[in-house]
Amino acid sequence: MSQPNIRVAIIGGGLAGATLANALIKVSHVDLDLFESAPEFTERGAAIGLTSNAQRALDQILPSMKQSLDKAGAVSMNSSRIVLGSGPDSGSLIFDLAGAGDPGIVVHRASLLREILAPLPEEILHTSKELSEIRTQGEELEIRFQDGSSKYFDAIIGADGIFSKVRNYVVGNSGEHQASPAGFWDCRHLIPLEKARSVIGDQFFELDRQYGWIGDNAFIMHDVLDNRTMVQVVVSAIEKDPPKDRKRPLTKELLTETFSNWLDGPIAKGVIDLLLEPGDLKAYSQWEQKSTPNYAKGHVCIVGDAAHATTPWQGSGAGLAIEDAVILGHLLSHIKAKDDLTAAFKAYDAVRRPRGQRVIDSSRETGRILCGQNREIGLDPDKLRELVPGRWGFIMSLDIHQHKQDALEAMQAILRTDVE
Numbered sequence: 338m339s340q341p342n343i344r345v346a347i348i349g350g351g352l353a354g355a356t357l358a359n360a361l362i363k364v365s366h367v368d369l370d371l372f373e374s375a376p377e378f379t380e381r382g383a384a385i386g387l388t389s390n391a392q393r394a395l396d397q398i399l400p401s402m403k404q405s406l407d408k409a410g411a412v413s414m415n416s417s418r419i420v421l422g423s424g425p426d427s428g429s430l431i432f433d434l435a436g437a438g439d440p441g442i443v444v445h446r447a448s449l450l451r452e453i454l455a456p457l458p459e460e461i462l463h464t465s466k467e468l469s470e471i472r473t474q475g476e477e478l479e480i481r482f483q484d485g486s487s488k489y490f491d492a493i494i495g496a497d498g499i500f501s502k503v504r505n506y507v508v509g510n511s512g513e514h515q516a517s518p519a520g521f522w523d524c525r526h527l528i529p530l531e532k533a534r535s536v537i538g539d540q541f542f543e544l545d546r547q548y549g550w551i552g553d554n555a556f557i558m559h560d561v562l563d564n565r566t567m568v569q570v571v572v573s574a575i576e577k578d579p580p581k582d583r584k585r586p587l588t589k590e591l592l593t594e595t596f597s598n599w600l601d602g603p604i605a606k607g608v609i610d611l612l613l614e615p616g617d618l619k620a621y622s623q624w625e626q627k628s629t630p631n632y633a634k635g636h637v638c639i640v641g642d643a644a645h646a647t648t649p650w651q652g653s654g655a656g657l658a659i660e661d662a663v664i665l666g667h668l669l670s671h672i673k674a675k676d677d678l679t680a681a682f683k684a685y686d687a688v689r690r691p692r693g694q695r696v697i698d699s700s701r702e703t704g705r706i707l708c709g710q711n712r713e714i715g716l717d718p719d720k721l722r723e724l725v726p727g728r729w730g731f732i733m734s735l736d737i738h739q740h741k742q743d744a745l746e747a748m749q750a751i752l753r754t755d756v757e
């Protein structure tokens with residue numbers, strides 16, 4: 338007798354939920370619904386970088402990834418140039434990371450989300466649907482929504498971001514597994530390319546090149562996006578006293594104190610002027626999930642920031658979410674009935690959690706190095722040259738085909754053990 342389709346709910350329509358939905362609509366024995374709390378699908382913030390591993394993973398999911406990225410206005414980063422922004426060697430080139438053959442891209446967040454949502458059938462997308470509670474009802478899972486309605490599913494996948502309710506169901510409410518400040522704040526601002534050229538300097542915009550400025554207490558980055566019309570300027574710094582509401586006004590005092598040792602260098606003054614001009618910018622605390630004991634409980638699991646919110650220092654949060662989607666799509670396409678969901682989610686947990694944790698820990702330490710806080714390295718150009726570039730190796734070298742195979746073997750082993 339043929340099995341009924343497996344009813345899967347995705348909670349959250351950010352990059353993780355939307356990408357996962359693309360992976361799961363291809364699975365013929367899955368009936369999918371995606372619930373987003375906001376009245377429409379939106380991405381806040383400016384640009385997002387996708388490293389080569391993230392692009393390879395996305396290519397497994399989107400039928401025409403290249404066209405989708407082109408439509409989203411993605412700009413290929415031909416190189417990243419890392420320079421010292423403060424200290425006695427200020428202005429020294431640390432290294433150029435050439436993107437030859439394998440470049441990262443930078444893309445406007447909202448445009449990327451729009452293109453990822455585009456292939457999805459409208460009838461599976463539900464907005465203004467905020468999950469308030471998950472209840473187990475016999476073999477079924479009941480989702481209760483804030484609007485008083487409820488629906489039943491066989492599986493729930495939480496893609497509901499860093500303050501995820503689904504995460505609370507999976508790992509419990511204990512404080513140690515909740516998101517917490519990572520020790521940095523940052524501020525992002527988007528300005529027209531011509532303005533950036535005139536204030537920061539023409540010489541920094543001759544190529545589509547991302548610049549990162551390492552210095553005492555802080556890091557500055559700028560890159561070109563939106564089909565070479567805009568520049569994103571990001572300032573990140575060490576945070577000692579995280580505000581409770583995770584944000585503070587970006588004042589002249591905050592910037593001059595943060596960059597007190599940078600002011601003789603080539604970059605800080607121009608960037609400070611650019612950031613003070615709008616008058617209302619905020620600096621946001623970076624939060625992360627320091628530890629997560631499990632990504633799955635029974636027929637419920639978590640993906641994206643709900644599972645592994647990380648600091649942005651290695652530009653890998655969205656990349657991890659896309660990899661999650663590839664693995665879950667692969668596993669669910671290889672199960673036949675809802676009874677196998679627990680094994681699929683356990684296998685997902687087994688292959689994805691070590692990688693998520695490694696990125697979180699590596700990213701935090703990378704932030705400390707780029708803000709000159711690593712005692713051994715400091716702002717020594719030779720040590721930075723030797724130790725920084727290799728930190729991306731384990732992220733970019735992921736063989737997504739092998740990773741899928743590992744996940745499948747893990748699931749088959751779990752299924753065999755369950756039968757024995």
Ligand SMILES: Cc1cc2nc3c(=O)[nH]c(=O)nc-3n(C[C@H](O)[C@H](O)[C@H](O)COP(=O)(O)OP(=O)(O)OC[C@H]3O[C@@H](n4cnc5c(N)ncnc54)[C@H](O)[C@@H]3O)c2cc1C
Nearest residue numbers: 349351352353374386468497498641642649652654655656
């Ligand atoms: C400053 C910054 C810079 C970054 N830069 C990069 C980068 O360059 N490269 C990179 O790969 N990553 C980067 N990241 C990380 C990346 O942005 C995130 O990892 C990624 O966007 C997470 O997507 P998500 O869908 O998991 O979460 P979110 O984008 O938070 O989406 C969650 C969705 O769930 C919805 N939701 C929440 N609660 C509920 C509920 N109860 N019911 C229904 N819906 C709900 C929300 O409305 C939202 O739409 C950066 C992150 C930050 C903070």
